Amino acid sequence: MNNCVETTPLGSGPLAGLLAVRDSKDTAGPAVLFSPAAWEDFVDALR
Template identity: 40%
Template sequence: MTADSPRWFKSSYSSNGGDCVEVAANIPGVVPVRDSKDPHGPALAFDSPAWSSFVSAVKGGEFPA
């Protein structure tokens, strides 16, 4: 693993074993996101400010279930 390799983790809320995403927060300026069921598949990459805005919106209830 190189310094630029993502270190993936799942949310502690992802205990259902099903539909989960993994996020890597160790790459400066970029937040990669992937499907935990397909770890060798594609990943999306968001710039850090966009990811922070998304997380804030989710926490604020802007995306009802």
């Protein structure tokens, strides 16, 4: 499979502290925002 995501923490502004996640093959596409704890829970559930 060729599925890729990229993540980055948002460091300033009203969304500071959230993690943005998007499809790395569609860099102009939307991002889904997670709290760090929610992202960690999601990743743990995938394991």
